[in-house]
Amino acid sequence: MTQTTDSTVLVFDVNETLLDITHLEPFFARVFGDRAVLREWFAQLVLYSQTMTLSGLYTPFGDIGAGALQMLAEIHQVSVTPADIAEHKALLAALPAYPDVAPALARLNAAGFRLVTLTNSAARASPTPLENAGLQRFFERSFSIEAVKQFKPAPDTYRLVARELSVETSDLCLVACHVWDTIGAQAAGCRSAFLKRPHNAILPALSVPQPDIVVPDMHALADRLILGV
Known part of the structure; x- marks a missing residue:
């Protein structure tokens, strides 16, 4: 995936992927x-x-x-x-965002990508963790698994996002720094991008789905998606 389309939706994990x-x-x-x-x-x-x-x-x-x-x-x-x-x-x-997050999200917004979040955390009253971190403005919607009462990587969590946005799971690309999350998303029919945050790595084992995109940080993710590099 090297460029945006009208149906492309980037679905971001929150804890440790966006928030430090x-x-x-x-x-x-x-x-x-x-x-x-x-x-x-x-x-x-x-x-x-x-x-x-x-x-x-x-x-x-x-x-x-x-x-x-x-x-x-x-x-x-x-x-x-x-x-x-x-x-x-x-x-x-009150976790802060990683320094690379806001600039990369701004670039992805400007390039026309639809951005949403999907978290295992329950929905909160305002101010939410994303609001506290100054990130909520970048996202079209924020989803919690609370709606299906199953935690990621259960397939219904990713299907929830597709259903609510009236798209197919194949139109979703999950962005996460946890390979258990990318595995679940791919098993549900989504694409995935793996972000190499500290203490996280790919699982090289037989029959384990490998992420479609692997990048060292959010800047590289934006470059890969927007510029195809």
């Missing part, structure tokens, strides 16, 4: 004595959200995140207070 979760590191350094526990927490959040969907169950992403925090506190034998949980939720709502 490393700003949670000081919190984990304070509570756990190790900022690297952030990665352990995020992995558990993803694992148990997907477990809920595979089990036919649903709990909001934020509640799973709070539960994962308490679970890790028990594992690491540290104390997590209600105030800590409230602080963690507030920090999640």
Whole structure:
């Protein structure tokens, strides 16, 4: 895919793809004595959200995140207070955008691409995390999996976007830094673009769908889509 068409819709994952979760590191350094526990927490959040969907169950992403925090506190034998949980939720709502995001989104808007987001997080009252990060203005719509009560990479999450926009899944290109997300999107009939954020990589294994586009950052993604380079 090297140029825009009237039917092309870029569907952006939010957490870690657009918003920089490393700003949670000081919190984990304070509570756990190790900022690297952030990665352990995020992995558990993803694992148990997907477990809920595979089990036919649903709990909001934020509640799973709070539960994962308490679970890790028990594992690491540290104390997590209600105030800590409230602080963690507030920090999640105020994550900043990566520096490359706004300029690239502005270029994609100007080139005529339709831009939307799809997140595992539940819908929030204004101001939303995207509003807090100054990004909402770039997007036509923002979708939450809450509407189908299944977490990505369940196929119905991507089909939700296609249905709401009255397009085919083949008209969607998911942009994410998580290969589990690009795999799910491709399995649902979408195209995908993989963004190489830190701590994320392609999974080179037999029969694992590889992303249609692999780029090091948002600037390169805009170049690839607009200029075909």
